[in-house]
Amino acid sequence: MALPSFQVRLDSNEKITPKVHKLVFKLDDPKTISYKPGQFVSFMLPSEDERPIKRSYSIANLEKSSDDTTYIEFVIAYVEGGKATELFFNAEPGMQMEMTGPFGLLCLLEELPQRVFLIGTGTGVAPYRCMIEQIKARPETEFHILFGAQYHEDLFYLDDFHQVAELDHVHFYPCLSREDKEGCASGYVQTKLAELNPDAETDMAYLCGNPDMVDDVFELLKEKDFGVKQVKREKYVFSRF
Ligand SMILES: Cc1cc2nc3c(=O)[nH]c(=O)nc-3n(C[C@H](O)[C@H](O)[C@H](O)COP(=O)(O)OP(=O)(O)OC[C@H]3O[C@@H](n4cnc5c(N)ncnc54)[C@H](O)[C@@H]3O)c2cc1C
Missing domain, CATH: 2.40.30.10 (Translation factors)
Structure with missing residues (x-):
């Protein structure tokens, strides 16, 4: 076809x-x-x-x-x-x-668990920005959006993410790996995620962007007994041509 x-x-x-x-x-x-x-x-x-x-x-x-x-x-x-x-x-x-x-299949499921982590590095947050209207309409689920970048100046769409995070069921964490800045977590998205105590009984995760980050976070979640279906992944792999 x-x-x-x-x-x-x-x-x-x-x-x-x-x-x-x-x-x-x-x-x-x-x-x-x-x-x-x-x-x-x-x-x-x-x-x-x-x-x-x-x-x-x-x-x-x-x-x-x-x-x-x-x-x-x-x-x-x-x-x-x-x-x-x-x-x-x-x-x-x-x-x-x-x-x-x-x-692509990195889409919000009809049935979501209690908590959903939406994790992206760099332009890997684009899909989550696109989901904002859907996120607003699903107050029964807690959404935790983790945006990883090196420096504060590398962050974008901040108004959109901060605005949706005013809702009780949405949380937004900009994470900076090379700079300390008020209002941002210091370190990789992996560090912030670990602080949020992911639990395979109640949570699922979406991962998007840098392939190394996607693999690292997936390993971290597997160690916590997350199954393949509980972690949706989109790797921004480079093209060979
Ligand atoms: C499903 C999917 C969705 C994607 N969505 C986005 C998106 O929304 N925004 C976005 O910016 N990109 C996205 N990408 C990546 C994008 O498709 C390209 O790979 C990227 O723009 C680089 O293409 P290029 O032609 O400029 O570089 P190329 O000519 O392909 O690469 C030039 C050189 O840089 C290396 N390289 C390529 N990419 C990177 C990188 N990221 N970091 C370090 N070295 C690299 C290559 O190995 C090569 O040596 C996505 C990829 C996939 C598979």
């Missing part, structure tokens, strides 16, 4: 931290896309070789409904010498691109 394909047009390209750009695309053809918060799409990008390069990005939209939406937002981190990085960081509004999707 052919993959669903979309022509999109860049609407804006904004530097939101020293190493992250936020890109917003308008859907050109077809005019809308439906997705589940937590999913990603793949871009087919032109390259000097004959075949296009394929790169995936999590949908970061913040909106009430993810049915028939007319735009799509991404946060893209700088990678030294990266082919897609070069293209996206220099892309001008109006530029047309092709993407396929949506794909």
Whole structure:
């Protein structure tokens, strides 16, 4: 079966931290896309070789409904010498691109346990930003959002996460590995998670972003008797081409 394909047009390209750009695309053809918060799409990008390069990005939209939406937002981190990085960081509004999707299973389950940890490093928090409206609507579950970065200046979407964390059932922990800052936890997301005493009887976890972080946290949770189905993972693995 052919993959669903979309022509999109860049609407804006904004530097939101020293190493992250936020890109917003308008859907050109077809005019809308439906997705589940937590999913990603793949871009087919032109390259000097004959075949296009394929790169995936999590949908970061913040909106009430993810049915028939007319735009799509991404946060893209700088990678030294990266082919897609070069293209996206220099892309001008109006530029047309092709993407396929949506794909992925990092979505909130219908049935959730008492506590859910949403853990991301860098742009790996994009899926959780996209889930904010769903999180608001599920007060029966306690959500703990852990955002790992090196420095405070590397954090983004802070207003959105702080705002949702005003709700009694939502908690937000920015974690900085290379800086001490008031209002942030010091150290890796792993350290903060351990402080929250994850319990396989009552909790589940979502992990997204840096593959090493995803593996480390998964090991930590397995040691605490979490089963594979209690830990959903999306690794931002590098492409081989
Ligand atoms: C399901 C999925 C979702 C993703 N979502 C996002 C997202 O929302 N935002 C986002 O920024 N990225 C995301 N990624 C990663 C993204 O697809 C690209 O891999 C990334 O943008 C780098 O592509 P590039 O072409 O610029 O670098 P490449 O040309 O692929 O790599 C250049 C060089 O850098 C190395 N490299 C590549 N990536 C990294 C890295 N992160 N750290 C260190 N070295 C690296 C490579 O091994 C290579 O040597 C996702 C990946 C997957 C699989």
